[in-house]
Amino acid sequence: MTVRIKVRAGGPFAVEGPIRLVDAEGNPIDIADRKVVLLCRCGASRSRPFCDGAHYRIGFESPPPCAEEEEEPT
């Protein structure tokens, strides 16, 4: 099965598929009961690394996608 990561506009990363989630020390984080794991990317969640909906409260806005590099003038 393929892992799918969806970047939600103004919200978390939604990760779906067979993954292992570990903390900064490499300790496993139990996600056995979750089909989709929502990972906070706004930094305001009180249950990090998971999203708890706090992005709505703080008005998190997604950074824009990377712009294409401009060509050097010739």
Ligand code: FES
């Ligand atoms: S992205 Fe949802 S609480 Fe941070």
